[in-house]
Structures are given as structure tokens and as C-alpha cells.
Amino acid sequence: MAKKNKSALTEKDGVSQPETTSKSSAEKIKFNRRKQPSVTEFVEKILSGDITFLSRAITLVESTNPKHQQKANEILDACLPHANNSTRIGITGVPGVGKSTFIEAFGKYLTSLGKKVAVLAVDPSSSINKGSILGDKTRMEQLVTDENAFIRPSPSGTSLGGVAQKTRESIILCEAAGYNTIIIETVGVGQSETAVHSMVDFFLLLKLAGAGDELQGIKRGIIEMADAIVINKADGDNTKNAKIAKIEFNRALHLYPPKENGWTPKVMVASALENKGIDAIYSMIDEYITDNKRELFFDKKRNNQNKFWLLETINQKLKDNFYNDPKIKELLNNEFSELEEGKTTPFSAASRLLEVSKNKKKV
Amino acid sequence: MAKKNKSALTEKDGVSQPETTSKSSAEKIKFNRRKQPSVTEFVEKILSGDITFLSRAITLVESTNPKHQQKANEILDACLPHANNSTRIGITGVPGVGKSTFIEAFGKYLTSLGKKVAVLAVDPSSSINKGSILGDKTRMEQLVTDENAFIRPSPSGTSLGGVAQKTRESIILCEAAGYNTIIIETVGVGQSETAVHSMVDFFLLLKLAGAGDELQGIKRGIIEMADAIVINKADGDNTKNAKIAKIEFNRALHLYPPKENGWTPKVMVASALENKGIDAIYSMIDEYITDNKRELFFDKKRNNQNKFWLLETINQKLKDNFYNDPKIKELLNNEFSELEEGKTTPFSAASRLLEVSKNKKKV
Numbered sequence: 001m002a003k004k005n006k007s008a009l010t011e012k013d014g015v016s017q018p019e020t021t022s023k024s025s026a027e028k029i030k031f032n033r034r035k036q037p038s039v040t041e042f043v044e045k046i047l048s049g050d051i052t053f054l055s056r057a058i059t060l061v062e063s064t065n066p067k068h069q070q071k072a073n074e075i076l077d078a079c080l081p082h083a084n085n086s087t088r089i090g091i092t093g094v095p096g097v098g099k100s101t102f103i104e105a106f107g108k109y110l111t112s113l114g115k116k117v118a119v120l121a122v123d124p125s126s127s128i129n130k131g132s133i134l135g136d137k138t139r140m141e142q143l144v145t146d147e148n149a150f151i152r153p154s155p156s157g158t159s160l161g162g163v164a165q166k167t168r169e170s171i172i173l174c175e176a177a178g179y180n181t182i183i184i185e186t187v188g189v190g191q192s193e194t195a196v197h198s199m200v201d202f203f204l205l206l207k208l209a210g211a212g213d214e215l216q217g218i219k220r221g222i223i224e225m226a227d228a229i230v231i232n233k234a235d236g237d238n239t240k241n242a243k244i245a246k247i248e249f250n251r252a253l254h255l256y257p258p259k260e261n262g263w264t265p266k267v268m269v270a271s272a273l274e275n276k277g278i279d280a281i282y283s284m285i286d287e288y289i290t291d292n293k294r295e296l297f298f299d300k301k302r303n304n305q306n307k308f309w310l311l312e313t314i315n316q317k318l319k320d321n322f323y324n325d326p327k328i329k330e331l332l333n334n335e336f337s338e339l340e341e342g343k344t345t346p347f348s349a350a351s352r353l354l355e356v357s358k359n360k361k362k363v
Numbered sequence: 364m365a366k367k368n369k370s371a372l373t374e375k376d377g378v379s380q381p382e383t384t385s386k387s388s389a390e391k392i393k394f395n396r397r398k399q400p401s402v403t404e405f406v407e408k409i410l411s412g413d414i415t416f417l418s419r420a421i422t423l424v425e426s427t428n429p430k431h432q433q434k435a436n437e438i439l440d441a442c443l444p445h446a447n448n449s450t451r452i453g454i455t456g457v458p459g460v461g462k463s464t465f466i467e468a469f470g471k472y473l474t475s476l477g478k479k480v481a482v483l484a485v486d487p488s489s490s491i492n493k494g495s496i497l498g499d500k501t502r503m504e505q506l507v508t509d510e511n512a513f514i515r516p517s518p519s520g521t522s523l524g525g526v527a528q529k530t531r532e533s534i535i536l537c538e539a540a541g542y543n544t545i546i547i548e549t550v551g552v553g554q555s556e557t558a559v560h561s562m563v564d565f566f567l568l569l570k571l572a573g574a575g576d577e578l579q580g581i582k583r584g585i586i587e588m589a590d591a592i593v594i595n596k597a598d599g600d601n602t603k604n605a606k607i608a609k610i611e612f613n614r615a616l617h618l619y620p621p622k623e624n625g626w627t628p629k630v631m632v633a634s635a636l637e638n639k640g641i642d643a644i645y646s647m648i649d650e651y652i653t654d655n656k657r658e659l660f661f662d663k664k665r666n667n668q669n670k671f672w673l674l675e676t677i678n679q680k681l682k683d684n685f686y687n688d689p690k691i692k693e694l695l696n697n698e699f700s701e702l703e704e705g706k707t708t709p710f711s712a713a714s715r716l717l718e719v720s721k722n723k724k725k726v
Contacts (some may be wrong), residue, residue: 073711084705165710172708221584252618306702309709317717318681339669342447345535346672347528348436354680361724 039071043078046177049116051150054177061169062155076169079176084302086175087289088182090196092222093206095187098232100139102206102272103183107140109278110181111148118179119143120170122186122196123154124163150179161316164195168309171199197225198305201298202285205229207249209241209269224256227288228266230281235271242269261297263288322357331356402434406441409540412479414513417540424532425518439532442539447665449538450652451545453559455585456569458550461595463502465569465635466546470503472641473544474511481542482506483533485549485559486517487526513542524679527558531672534562560588561668561675564661565648568592570612572604572632587619590651591629593644598634605632624660626651685720694719 037045037053045053060072093099107117119140143149155166171182186196197203205226223229229249234242249267258264266284270277292298322328335349400408400416408416423435456462470480482503506512518529534545549559560566568589586592592612597605612630621627629647633640655661685691698712 076708077711080705080708169708169710221587224584255615255618303703306709307699310698310702310712313710313713314685314716315678315682317713318685319678322677322681335673336670339673340666342443345439345443345532346669347532347676348440349673350676350680353677 036071039074039078042071042075043176046075046079046173047082049178051177054150054173055152057173058152058170061173062166072169076172079172083172083175086171086180086182087202087285088171088184088200089285090184090186090193090200090203091206092186092193092196092203093232097206097208098272099185099187099206102230102232102270103185104140104143105272105275105278106281107143107149107183108146109275109282111143111146113282114148115181116148116150116179117143117146117181117183118150118152118171118174118177119183119185120152120167120174121154122160122164122167122184122192124157124160124192125187150174150177159316160191160195161312164192164199165309165313168199193222193225198308201292201301202227202288204281204285206232207245208233209238209245223252223265226265227259227263228268228281228284229253230277231267231269232272234269234277235274245269261292261295261301263291325357325360327360328353328357399434402437402441405434405438406539409438409442409536410445412541414540417513417536418515420536421515421533424536425529435532439535442535446535446538449534449543449545450565450648451534451547451563452648453547453549453556453563453566454569455549455556455559455567456595460569460571461635462548462550462569465593465595465633466548467503467506468635468638468641469644470506470512470546471509472638472645474506474509476645477511478544479511479513479542480506480509480544480546481513481515481534481537481540482546482548483515483530483537484517485523485527485530485547485555487520487523487555488550513537513540522679523554523558524675527555527562528672528676531562556585556588561671564655564664565590565651567644567648569595570608571596572601572608586615586628589628590622590626591631591644591647592616593640594630594632595635597632597640598637608632624655624658624664626654688720688723690723691716691720 037056042053042057046057057072057075060068060075063069063072091099091103103119107119110117140151144151152170155163155170157163157166167184171184174182182200184196184200186192203225205222205228207229209231231242231245231249246267246269253265253267256265268277268281268284270281272278289298292301323332331353335344335353338344339346339349400419405416405420409420420435420438423431423438426432426435454462454466456465466482470482473480503514507514515533518526518533520526520529530547534547537545545563547559547563549555566588568585568591570592572594594605594608594612609630609632616628616630619628631640631644631647633644635641652661655664686695694716698707698716701707702709702712
């Protein structure tokens, strides 16, 4: 793409899982042969805001090669004291709601205020072959050429935990590189909203005004996570519908108990296309962050998120170790059949499997 | 209590955790010395509907003594082919909503239809010392003397998983003993509603009509689990409020997507005190069960619940084994401090802890 070379934003692709096609093998060899700068060089360049080095460090974070991971960890450790100083905003919404257009308008507004904006994504369904959200940069034509914006597609991977970990580590690198607003985009696949909600300070749900019955079909739990609902595409013939939708969403949000920090989620209307409502949304988020910092909820939330990810990572690994054992896989299937036929209870099946695993470890 | 001896329902207390008081030690010795019938005798008696043996078998299920557990497992295995043939109904509601009165009226109605009703409970906060829901049988005076009803308080225990497992095993014993309607009571403590929801065919939320704003303060997620909301105490001056509340709840339920089986949760009003609405609630549940059996959702749901409990039991045990290690406890606290001071990332902290645990096992 011609744009890639003209832009200051040279975006590296994420490293994909090993494949059998010769094309990807060739890419991999090329990647490995490229001269790797030292950790110190990486850190210095990242702290100076060098986008190329930031991209390459994220590529290391995303790599499944243990050597790359080791290096990534050293870079992360050195960047950590310079991180944690941004506002992290999560944005979700179903395909068609206008996420890209919204993020572009929102991102441009932020850079016009002098902010440096990084846009990352969590999309566990993505892979380089299948294409991912944010992968098609032509959808954010203006933001992509903005020198104060850095856009990176979702890391690829099959497990949400893995994808989320990589994005979370990339946040640290972006913050160290001076990005003071981090936008994490996600699409409502599986538990990806929960994962993003657990790594941001403010979580925004984008919705469309439709033909009434706005709340039908919203995924369970999403409304409870949202700090704000933005009704997008409130332009032209849609303006009236958007206002009606706003009333309905406000009523719905009223049904939920207030959040721990006392915040009642807000409903806003916006037209990313006509650039309307974007400033008000930013003011709301800014006010929220300021209030939360004053009341110490901000640090508390981030601290809780860190603990959550620490425990979550361990729990996931414990499960992976157990269930990925081929012997356990086979026995588990047998126990499922026995359960289905009413020949055992879940609890005795569980003890049998745990016993097998325990004895294997002793050998 | 005089009632205990008059009633056909001789209820055994659950076995408590070891204590230091001489009274409980004496009880324990007495319990151990009591002649234990054989597994075959237990099973025969349970299948014949003998309440004393049913109670004693549940006591074995609840025991923490490995010998008792072994025996309990053998009894469960033998009872299993005769289980699984009841309607399992979960009932939740905050204290004061009239759960006991409702269960009594509902249970009496069921026995009047010729059904045999077992009432169990899941209350992880309970212990014999602290008193548990259903522990005070005087709250169900009529049901407790009904020879077609069997009432058992919540097993005691500190972990919800443990309490839920015992209740789930008790369901099997009750079904084998011929109880064709199992009511599981729970109070909204921690995740206990989720646990009960995962072991029943129908989940009922009891609510009171108040002074408007009915939906404020309902615990997150509960409404999404409910198959029906019953507004209790719809009598006297409260009748009008209950009707208003019904409209408001109906509107709220409308906001959620329909369940997988196509069911839209119903809102009913009832007065357990005046015995009003009880028959309609039973008809609704009966219709639900019939529809679900015809559409094969019934078996599918039970099968999924069994798989859920199998995996849940394993996952819980894996975590227990990891986190209960004193060395890990100490290191985890250190890592929490490092996290709080921004000196490490959740992911590198997790790998360090997993590494320690792995090396310990190898020794």
C-alpha cells in the first residue's frame, strides 16, 4: 500500500502462529534475520517516542518465540516506571455501529487538544489470515496519518486471555512512548468486552438508534459494564430516533444499582460523521477521570485490575496445564459420556480426573 | 423440641467441622459409635423412601471424614440410576421477602397434588453455630409435619463450592427416595444464586412490592437468571403496590434478550399468607417443564449443568491446590505489593509464581 510508506505510522503486522505455508515461513525467517537492537536501545527509543521501535517492541510482545518473549519482558520491566500515566478508554459496539468512524473523529479531536493517542484492539477472533478489526487502516484515513496517533490492530491468537495479555502489555509500551490517551477497541465476541472492561478506566458502549425496542438484543452484562452509552449516527433522518433511544437507555440504566464509585452511567448522542457530540463525550470522560482521581477510585480501580490480571493469568495457566494433557482430554470425554448416560456424578468424575493428573505428576 | 418427636420428619443435623468444645467432641464420638448400616442397607431403605436413612445418608454426604465420604460415594453411585426424575426449583430472595412462608404454602400445595417435596438449601454463610436458613424449622410449621415433605437445612461450610456440591449430591439421594419436586432455597450471599441456578430446572426470584423504584438494588445478574419473578406479600394494603411492581418488572424483563429456550420470564403476584397465586405459579412452572421436555431443552440443560459442575469442581480444586500452599501465599502477597508500587506487571508476577509452584512439585 502506498499509504504505508508515506505515513509516519509504519505499522508492523503481529506475529502469527506457525503455519505450513511457505509464505509465512519466509516472513518468519525474514523477521528473525532482521538485526535486533538491544533492550537498552529499545527502551531509549521508545521513551523518546520512536514509533518504529514502539511497533517492533509490540511485535516482540506478540511473538510466541520464547527468546522474543524474554526480550519483551525486559523491555516491559524497563518501561514500567514510565507507564501508567494515561487515560485508558474502552470502546465496544457491534459491527455496523460505526466504531471506526467514531474512533477516528474522537481520536482527531483528542490530537487537536494536543494529546497523543494510541488505538489498540482486542479481537480474539482475529488472525492475520482472517483479518481483524483495525486491520483495515483505510477505515481511519485521517487518524492514520496523524503524527500524534498510533494505530495497531489486534494481536492474533486463539485464546482471549492471550490476546488480552498482549494488548495489556502493549498499553504499557504506548504509555512509555508518551501516549497519554489509549483507546482499546473491541467487538462483542465472547468475553472480549469483559477483558477490555478490566483494562480500561472508562468503558464506552456505542449503539445505534433503531426502530424502537433499543434494548432488545444487547448482550447480557454489557450495559452493566458501560460507563456511558453513546448513540452514534445521530444525524439526518436518524436525529429524532436517537433522542428517543436516549430516553429509553436512560430509563434502562436507571434500573441498575449505581457503581461503586457513585457514577451513574450517562447516555450521549453523537454523529461521528458530522463530528457532533464528540467534544461533549470527551468532557464527560475527562470529568469522570478527574473525579475518580480526586476520590482515589482511579488508583484503586487500576490496582484491582492488576490483581485481577495476575490471578486470572495464573488460573488460566493452571487450567491449560490440566486440560491440555492428552490423557486428561481422553478421560474427560469418557466422563462426559458417563455423565450424559447418568452413570456417574460430576463430583466423582472430577475426583477421578484429578487423581489421574496427580499421579502423573509424581512419576 | 417436642415437635421433633411427634413428626414423621426426624431431621438430623449436618455434621459440623471439628471443634474444640467437648460437647461437639462428645457428639462426634456418639455419631461414630452409632452402628453404621451397610451401603446395601442404606440404598434399599432410601429407595423405599425411608426418611431416617435418607437423612443419615445426607449426613454422610456432608461429613468431612474421608471414610464417610467414601461410603457416601458408594451410596450415591447406587442411587444414581433412580435419580434425575424430579422437577428442581430454585428459590431466592432477600431476607424479609417471606421465603419460608412462600415455600411452606408452595410445598403444601404440591403435597396436596400428591407430590413428594424435598426442601434443601444452599447457604455458604451458615454453620451450625451461626444458624442457617431453613435451620429454624418453626418457620415452616405445617410443611415440617407433612409426611410427603422432607426439609433439610443448608450444609455448613466455608466455601460455596463445597456447600453446593453437598446440596447437589443430596438432590440425588432425595430423588432416589421418591421426592419428585426438589426446592432449593438460597439467600443472596455472594455467588450462591449462581450456584443454585446451575442446579435447578426453574429459578424463581421472590420480591416485595415497595414504594416504587422496585428495580433499584437488585443484585447484578439476578434478574437475568430468573425464570420468573414472584412479587410476594401481595395482600391487604400492599395489593395495589404489587400490581404496579408487576408492570415495572415486566418492563424490566422485556429489556433482556429472550433465553436460549425461547422463554420470556414471567412476573406473578402472590400472597403466601393468604395462599393466593400459588396454584398459578405452579401451573406456570409445570407448563415450562412440559414445554422444555418436549423441545428437549430439559435434558440439554441438565446435561450442561452436569458438565459445568464437573469442570467447576476441577477448576476449584486446581486453584485450591495452588493458592493454599503457604509459600505461594507469601509470594503472592509480595507480588501484590510490587504491583501496587508499579514495579512489575501482572503477567511477569504470574510467571514467577507459576515457576515456583512447578519447581516445588518436581522436588
